[in-house]
Amino acid sequence: MTAVKLLPAIHKLFDAVTDVEKWAPFLEELAACFNANGAHIVRVRPQEKALAFSALYGYDDVLLRRYAADGAGQEIALVRFADHFVQLMPSDPRVALVQRYPGRPASCRLAISEDALHGSEAYKQMLDPADVEYSLVVNLVEDDGSSTMAGVFRGKAGTHFTEADVELFGELIPFLKQAIRISEHLARVDVQKNRALEALDSIPFGVLLATSGARVVQANATAHGVIELQDGLSLRQQVIRLHDQGEEALLHDAILRAVARAVHGRSQACEALAISRPSGKQPLSAVVTTLWGNHLKFGLSRLDEPLATVFLSIPERSPEAPAELLQRLFGLTGAQARLCERLVSGSTLEEAARDLQISVETARVHLKRIFENMGVHKQSELVAKVLATPVWMARPASHGDAIAGRASS
Numbered sequence: 001m002t003a004v005k006l007l008p009a010i011h012k013l014f015d016a017v018t019d020v021e022k023w024a025p026f027l028e029e030l031a032a033c034f035n036a037n038g039a040h041i042v043r044v045r046p047q048e049k050a051l052a053f054s055a056l057y058g059y060d061d062v063l064l065r066r067y068a069a070d071g072a073g074q075e076i077a078l079v080r081f082a083d084h085f086v087q088l089m090p091s092d093p094r095v096a097l098v099q100r101y102p103g104r105p106a107s108c109r110l111a112i113s114e115d116a117l118h119g120s121e122a123y124k125q126m127l128d129p130a131d132v133e134y135s136l137v138v139n140l141v142e143d144d145g146s147s148t149m150a151g152v153f154r155g156k157a158g159t160h161f162t163e164a165d166v167e168l169f170g171e172l173i174p175f176l177k178q179a180i181r182i183s184e185h186l187a188r189v190d191v192q193k194n195r196a197l198e199a200l201d202s203i204p205f206g207v208l209l210a211t212s213g214a215r216v217v218q219a220n221a222t223a224h225g226v227i228e229l230q231d232g233l234s235l236r237q238q239v240i241r242l243h244d245q246g247e248e249a250l251l252h253d254a255i256l257r258a259v260a261r262a263v264h265g266r267s268q269a270c271e272a273l274a275i276s277r278p279s280g281k282q283p284l285s286a287v288v289t290t291l292w293g294n295h296l297k298f299g300l301s302r303l304d305e306p307l308a309t310v311f312l313s314i315p316e317r318s319p320e321a322p323a324e325l326l327q328r329l330f331g332l333t334g335a336q337a338r339l340c341e342r343l344v345s346g347s348t349l350e351e352a353a354r355d356l357q358i359s360v361e362t363a364r365v366h367l368k369r370i371f372e373n374m375g376v377h378k379q380s381e382l383v384a385k386v387l388a389t390p391v392w393m394a395r396p397a398s399h400g401d402a403i404a405g406r407a408s409s
Contacts, residue, residue, distance in 0.1 A: 006168065009033050010175050017183045020055075027057035030172075034136060034165055036152035042085070043180075045146045052146075054082045058153075062130045084126065092122035098139035098149060105138040105169040107161035131155035136169055140177055148180055206312030209291060212259040214240045214252045217307065226312050232277035232284055233312070240310070244276050251275070251310075254288040258308035261290050282315035325391040330374050339366045343379060344386045 012026040027039035038058020045052045056063070056078070067084070068077035089095050093116050094108045108117070117123050127133070137151030152169075154161070161169075200207050206223030210216050215238050219227070227235055232243045240255075242248035254271040274283035291307040327337035335356075342352035353363035367379070376382045 005033055006172055009172070013175060013179050014182075017179050018186065023055035024057050027055060031058055031152050034152045034161070034169070035154070035158075036136075037131070037155050037158070039150070039152045041148065041150040042082075043146070043148050045144075054078070054085070056081070059130055066129060088122040088126055091120050093117055093120055094122075094135050094137055094151075095139075095149070098137050099147075102139050102141040102147070103173065105136060105166050105173070107163070107166050108135040108137065109133075109160040110163070110166075134158055134160045136161040136165055138169065138173065138176075140173070140180065148176070150176060204317070206310075206314075208240065208310040208312065209307045210240060210255050210310060211307060212256050214255050216240060223312060226284065226314060229314075231279045231281070232275045242275055243278050247273065247275055251286060251288070255308040255310065258288050258290045259306050285313045285315070287311040322391065326386065329389060329391060330370075332370060332373055336366045336370050336373070339363060340370055340382065340386070343367075344383050349379075 009026060009029040009032075012022065012029045016022040016026045023041065027041065031037065031039040036058075038056070040056045041054070043053035060074070063077040063081055064074065066077075067080040068074070072080075093112045094106075097106050097108060097111055098104075118128075132153045133156045134154040135151050136153075137149060140148045140150075152161075200218075200220035201222075203220070204222055206226045207218075207220040208216050208223050209218040216235060217238075226233055234241050240248075240251065242251060250273055254273065257271070270287055270289045272285070272287045275286055276283050287310070289309050289311075291309045323334070323337040323341040326332055326340050327334060330337075330340075332340060335358075338356055339352055342355060343349070347355065349363050349367065350360055353360045356363070358366075370382065371377060374382060374385055376385055
């Protein structure tokens with residue numbers, strides 16, 4: 001045997017790093033390299049009483065027969081198997097062996113007696129019914145206590161794994177460690193990206209991330225709402241298009257300049273312009289600035305293209321400050337908070353009183369108390385103080401539902 005024999009499995013290992021569905025083909029290739037009936041890889045994190053990740057090859061029939069006898073199906077069978085595996089881990093002499101020698105592959109029948117294996121609950125309840133008699137396994141432990149266990153298995157009709165098998169399996173370890181590191185990094189990036197996108201979707205103004213050619217690579221939910229209006233701004237083949245060609249040229253130039261500033265490491269600047277609308281409504285407001293990327297810090301310009309950020313607002317959609325947030329933030333009563341909410345949205349005192357079905361005199365009394373609580377003396381100061389807080393960032397749920405969705409490159 002030579003390490004060359006592992007090359008097909010190594011290729012499939014790195015395919016699996018970016019596609020969870022490709023772990024099974026990797027395990028199949030790994031089993032073939034060792035003339036094994038099946039293979040398994042599991043990821044265990046500290047303090048967790050369940051497997052963080054589990055992929056199994058070669059035992060579909062056993063899984064369905066043993067863990068889906070009620071017709072639950074393959075996915076449920078895998079979950080039940082994983083739970084059972086965790087329960088039996090403390091009794092499994094193979095697990096104890098690889099935990100004792102982390103990072104070193106082991107042929108279990110070279111280190112564990114037949115009586116010790118057959119006498120364990122793990123063997124009686126799981127290995128014997130699955131015809132797993134011989135195991136070649138390894139446990140890779142990380143600094144935070146997380147571990148990844150991988151193994152290949154033969155049945156009673158096979159033979160134990162030899163020292164040559166152990167040596168060959170050892171050739172795989174550096175690649176397996178690297179693949180795990182990459183997979184974990186990508187998982188963290190994915191989580192961070194999703195959290196960032198959720199945050200963008202929660203704000204009440206549009207955010208477009210665009211390349212130097214005005215091609216949109218990301219848009220938040222509010223920006224999608226602006227695009228769906230088809231009133232002055234649209235996307236064609238993901239490129240920002242405006243109803244007025246002159247304005248479009250100005251916007252595209254501003255985006256190009258914003259990206260150029262990032263490329264050359266110049267200080268950030270903003271450009272603003274109005275976008276006219278065929279409907280005759282007030283123009284959309286657009287502010288263009290640079291999204292600074294890792295290319296400046298790490299020199300990764302080819303991998304991390306600098307982008308421009310285009311902020312959009314719709315004049316008729318005034319900022320909103322939810323009454324319940326104002327009530328908690330400024331110690332207002334419910335009635336005072338509801339009045340404040342309407343004033344911030346642009347209503348006059350008379351309009352707010354009518355909407356709230358109270359008299360103008362009552363509204364003035366509420367307003368006086370609001371001024372006292374917030375430490376302001378006039379309505380313009382009240383609005384400015386509220387807009388200086390994050391409460392107006394809370395976009396109404398109905399608005400979000402109506403324009404949910406994202407653009408991607």
